[in-house]
Amino acid sequence: MTSTDAELEALLDRIPVLQGRPRTVTDLPGGLTNRNLHVTTPERDVVVRVYRGDPDLLGIDRDAECDNSRAAAAAGVGPGVVDHLPDLGVLVIDYLSGRTLTNADFADPGILARVAAACRQLHDGPRFTGDFDMLARQARYLATVRERGFPLFARYTDFLEPFERVKAALGARPRPTVPCNNDLLAANFVDDGAKIWVIDYEYSGNNDPCFELGNTATECDLDGDQVEALVTAYFGRRTRHELARVRLQSLVSEYGWALWGAIQAAASPIEADFHTWGESRFEKAATTFTSPLFERLLEEIGRDD
Incomplete structure (x- = not known):
């Protein structure tokens, strides 16, 4: 200052x-x-x-x-x-004395395990005030963009129908909600050497824990093996339906938060490249929507293993 x-x-x-x-x-x-x-x-x-x-x-x-x-x-x-x-x-x-994590830190299996433990500790804690549902929030954000005439990413609406399929797949096997941060980019984890803390609760609310993991996976740019390691550490086991649910929630995160970027790009007085931020999330979502992985995830989330 x-x-x-x-x-x-x-x-x-x-x-x-x-x-x-x-x-x-x-x-x-x-x-x-x-x-x-x-x-x-x-x-x-x-x-x-x-x-x-x-x-x-x-x-x-x-x-x-x-x-x-x-x-x-x-x-x-x-x-x-x-x-x-x-x-x-x-x-x-x-103030927490420690270092904030970076995406590169997630290459360390020990960090992945400790992040999973921190998420579990948060999720096992007291219920939060309010709920957070990115499926509903995406609809509200899109309505805001349309009502105010904000620019929207090219091809965004091309994926509204497959997004409805994701909603249906997640809704077919709902999970109990738990207190979630819902915005766990790497910098919202603080490592003091003994434990990992979770900070910044402006988007917090009770939610599907798989959204927390999926959002973390995409915000921290985890590769497939790292996502699997995070999910396995969190649940204590590896099952295809839980892994598929987390990956679909990553897609939900990307498609929804992209609109946050569009709104901020049009309305925020803050000097930041919100358009590029939002577009990068949308492009991640578009890649999954158009890949063979998409159909496989929709099938695997309905499995019992």
Whole structure:
């Protein structure tokens, strides 16, 4: 943070845990819908998450984010919540000392196993406020794009019919929902050397655990063997129907989040290449829709093994 950030300094002065205390402030990387600040005082280290963007447009519930951050902390896998100041657009959480993962880290089988364990710990914890269903969210995002006349990726609507087939296949054998982060890119895992923590709960909600794994697989660019290793570590066994479900949920993630990119590209004041971000997700989805793998996954999800 630079010395010209007078407005931000004034905001920090309004946060009780920081008032009247000497502090150092460092911007943390990432955070397209938050500005994340590492703030150190003589008493403690915290992260101040300053909200930005249109939460209604993107389907973000900031109160649920706070509730679910507390639940994840109670599960022992998320940082503690220090304060929530919705009038200021701020969530304050404990700072975790460790390193954020990168996609390259998933080449290590040990990391895959520890990530699976972290997901299980989160999923076994207290229920979250609200549900998250990318199948329904995709429809809402698409409606937003159409109603507002936002540009859409070429060929996106070509796959609406096969997407309905994915919905039907997933709905034929529904799974109980569990508390999920739903946005586990590599940087949302923090490794402190002893355990892996899960951070950032703005899209959290109770969901199919296979979406969590499938979303992680695609966001972290896991190859086929790595996806299988992650799924096997999570379930403690390898079955074709669970692996197929995770891979289909990867497809759901790609097809749905692509629209998030389209909305942000058209509406966000933030300087970022949201179009390329969204298009890359769509192209991943299109590749699966048009490959022989697609029909095989639809068949295998109905198996008992």
